[in-house]
Amino acid sequence: MTGAATDWPTVPVLPDPATGAVLASGLLHELAHAFGGPFHFLLPDAFDANLAAMRRTLAEAGVDGFVYFAKKANKAAVFAERAAAGGAGVDVASAAELREALGHGVRGEHLVLTGPAKDPGLLELAVRHGVLIAVDSPGELDTLIGPVAHEALRPARVLLRVMPPAQPHSRFGMNDAELATALARCAEAGNTVRMEGFSFHLSGYAIQPRADLAAHLTDLCLEARARGLDADRISVGGGLPISYTDADSWRAYLQGHDRRHFHAGKSFRAADFYPYHCDEPGAEALAALLAARPEGRDHALADILKSAGVTLLLEPGRALLDRAGASVFTVQGVKDRDGYRLITVDGTSLSLSEQWFNSEYLPDPHLVPRDPHAPHVPDTTPDPAGPYPASVGAGTCLESDMLTWRKIGFPRPPRTGDLLVYPNTAGYQMDSNESRFHDLAVPPKVVIDRTDGDRPRWRLDRHFS
Ligand SMILES: Cc1ncc(COP(=O)(O)O)c(C=O)c1O
Known part of the structure; x- marks a missing residue:
């Protein structure tokens, strides 16, 4: 045995x-x-340390940024409490998460609401509390401009969520035509909407596609400003990877395992495993993102953001909980x-x-x-x-x-x-x-x-x- x-x-x-x-x-x-x-x-001290490292990385790069803890990654109250105490916000995706975050001390204006086709009650709650809303479709924007605007009596703070061109089958975000429609409606909406910028969330953990899309969203902010909109921030979602094991062990595992090593001869596709080792985890991945040169650009992402006066929003879940x-x-x-x-x-x-x-x-x-x-x-x-x-x-x-x-x-x-x-x-x-x-x-x-x-x-x- x-x-x-x-x-x-x-x-x-x-x-x-x-x-x-x-x-x-x-x-x-x-x-x-x-x-x-x-x-x-x-x-929770580990959460504090991970948050502090991300904030330090932003400061060292001279980038104006704000970190929202993606609450879906853990339901515990203590992490919302630590986010509030540490000067971070919380990314919520349901009315229950929104209530939990508020109840554990996070101010409404430090919340971002993500997720598809949010129901009108949740949108209204978000507007009343000054929550930033990542709008997923023109229809959702219509709800904000129409019924919700009449109930909430204050402007809806919105980001327009972009469907990543590299992930055309994503069910989240808007394609170019939908974005054009949404932008036009924001421009016509007057005081009912405050259009603060754009957002995305990419699957996977690669840095370069994130840098490329972040630079594109920065350009979109400049175009939106030309139409009289505020557009001064972008959210790059989550996806900062973490490292569970060392490089040698991970390499040896990937090369050395087969069905004999699993009960009942079970097998998994290696591509379906989380990458349990990465060379640049958490805040180091953020530093790499800021230092990356987006495709076709002469400058690093950090410089592109600074010269456009765009604030970088992040929604890490796993990386804050390492x-x-x-x-x-x-x-x-x-x-x-x-x-x-x-x-x-x-x-x-x-x-x-x-x-x-x-x-x-x-x-x-x-x-x-x-x-x-x-x-x-x-x-x-x-x-x-x-x-x-x-x-x-x-x-x-x-x-x-x-x-x-x-x-x-x-x-x-x-x-x-x-x-x-x-x-x-x-x-x-x-x-x-x-x-x-x-x-x-x-x-x-x-x-x-x-x-x-x-x-x-x-x-x-x-x-x-
Ligand atoms: C919109 C959005 N933001 C942030 C996250 C958090 O991602 P991660 O835990 O990889 O940082 C997710 C995860 O699904 C998400 O959908």
């Missing part, structure tokens, strides 16, 4: 002292006992299979949303021994008899409900009562798909306010679903 290390490709997570301190503290076993089920812990949380499950049982083990935990793959997108959340989970009084054994401690490959299934009746199809090469045998801690799950993984399937409780979120003392200090997050 063991195998040579090279048989089991690994995706070791990058070191993170704050997560390490929580793992070593013994707190997680106490919380698992208290909650009697899976839970997540949040490290290292800001992890998900904890208790091992409920272990079965032997042919050459590997099958672990069952007390939660479901709904708490690891990557499993629901024809893909797999690959960073290796930490195995924390069941005896709370035993010293913490780091996962890297070599065991001459190991590794011990095991896949991880949910405590549900669905055959396909797997937290990890991959046979993870654990450094020691997993046992009932051990904890499995999936690292770096705050960005989208932990809560975007959670439900009360099987009448199970939605896993609570614990905010770890401090990790530097003898003991981490914790409290429950204030968001209740």
Whole structure:
């Protein structure tokens, strides 16, 4: 039931002292006992650090910019609170997200409302609170100029969302003809609309297409100004990548894995994996974007923005949540299979949303021994008899409900009562798909306010679903 290390490709997570301190503290076993089920812990100081790094990058480039946290990436109240305290805004895409952000301290004018075909009630709420609205279609603009304008009694602040030419099948944003219509209506709308600029959100993580489109939107701002509109800002959406593992491990994983390494011979397309390593994560990707020279231009994007007097808006989700949380499950049982083990935990793959997108959340989970009084054994401690490959299934009746199809090469045998801690799950993984399937409780979120003392200090997050 063991195998040579090279048989089991690994995706070791990058070191993170704050997560390490929580793992070593013994707190997680106490919380698992208290909650009697899976839970997540949040490290909001990481959010603050990621936000500060992005703001520093903008300042160093001399670019006027504003960061909105894309709330869809995590429902916890603490991140909206930290955004408000740190001088950031929040990107919301539903009435519930808008209410949550306002209720946790973010001012209306520091919100941007995104998403397609927003209903009139949500638009009206947004206008009343001075929220910037990324308009997705001429029809939505008509609603703002017509019925909503009469109810809200203040100008609607709008961006016009552009359909990326490189992604012509996107269901979001406006094509050239729709943009022309929308611009004409903004120009005719008088005081009911304040047209502040343009926006886009691109799939993928490439820098150059973002720089190219940002430069194009800057030109559109200049054209709109010539028609008497304000047009002094552009939003480049989200898509700043993060790095979960180091370059060598990721390369080795991509080259070394095949169906034998997955429970039931499962296979995934390599192209469907998130790029778990990138050389320029988070704020470094932002620096690269600002330094990039858009196609056909003589200057870097930063200079183009500055000379046009255009403010750069960003809507990062995942990148603000890098290292800001992890998900904890208790091992409920272990079965032997042919050459590997099958672990069952007390939660479901709904708490690891990557499993629901024809893909797999690959960073290796930490195995924390069941005896709370035993010293913490780091996962890297070599065991001459190991590794011990095991896949991880949910405590549900669905055959396909797997937290990890991959046979993870654990450094020691997993046992009932051990904890499995999936690292770096705050960005989208932990809560975007959670439900009360099987009448199970939605896993609570614990905010770890401090990790530097003898003991981490914790409290429950204030968001209740
Ligand atoms: C309009 C918009 N902005 C921002 C984001 C956040 O993207 P990310 O988490 O990759 O930064 C998304 C993600 O879907 C989005 O649709």
